[in-house]
Amino acid sequence: MGDRSRVLVVDDEAAIRDLMRTALRFHGFDVTEAGSGAEAVAAVRDARPDLMLLDVMLPDIDGFEVCRVLREEGEDVPVIFLTARDTASDTVLGLSIGGDDYVTKPFSIEALVARVRAVLRRTAPPERDEVLRVADVELDEATWTVRRAGTEIELSPTEFRLLAHLMRHHGRVLTRAQLLKHVWGWEHHGNPQVVETYISYLRRKLDPLGPPLIRTRRGVGYTLQP
Incomplete structure (x- = not known):
């Protein structure tokens, strides 16, 4: 920038x-x-x-x-x-x-x-240009594309950043506060309901193509697990 x-x-x-x-x-x-x-x-x-x-x-x-x-x-x-x-x-x-x-x-x-x-x-475009893979999901930061089981999924920039963060830390439970900080850049403010809304958007796009990947830990946060 x-x-x-x-x-x-x-x-x-x-x-x-x-x-x-x-x-x-x-x-x-x-x-x-x-x-x-x-x-x-x-x-x-x-x-x-x-x-x-x-x-x-x-x-x-x-x-x-x-x-x-x-x-x-x-x-x-x-x-x-x-x-x-x-x-x-x-x-x-x-x-x-x-x-x-x-x-x-x-x-x-x-x-x-x-x-x-x-x-x-x-x-700003990611500097690392990584290709992240978890289960049958592939996320390419260089081309801003996401595929599940070979099918391309259209995501908004915020959905893309949220999925990338979940994939980069797959298997780990991430709290709503952590997601607000790292995806939205909000450290001391922000409505946790925003996280829930975007998690639901991701599930709506990912789940029709395979088993559910994003799991809710009630009272804690979310984790992406194959």
Whole structure:
């Protein structure tokens, strides 16, 4: 990740956009802006940002719908939602449709910049380019492909990172806090329900092709075992 990463700031309040633009440029980022959902979708297509700071409450379509539209088009730009509502349902909804993190308003600029850098680190292509194999599952980090019993499975970036972490530590029980830290980069915050949601997504895609691999240890966490 270079310091000149391009960040798209999406908020309908010009004062908030000005604040974030000034702070992000001070910290070495290139910044583009959008004031509505439609502008945000167009800006992603045109400017190809490395990350998007996306306000949930927009005047035309909300931030969740913007993210949903982009993901349906195959756009995988990392998204950090900006929301005034710190509720479990909003958090899970935002992350389940392809968001990477969320920041609750009001926020400190220092915390926002730290979250931007954390998401950029987390979503950068892996340096090791390993091919992981457990039972009949093969995960190739160089090509971001997953196969089970020879059948390719389409995973979102977050599902891919979660499966890779489970495979790298197969046979070991990983707590929800450990998964939040290593997959989402959340050490001191984060809703454990997000982990449960993504585990269910993985099971839905893996289990039709063979015996269940991801096991729940109640009250503890999850383990991937052949």
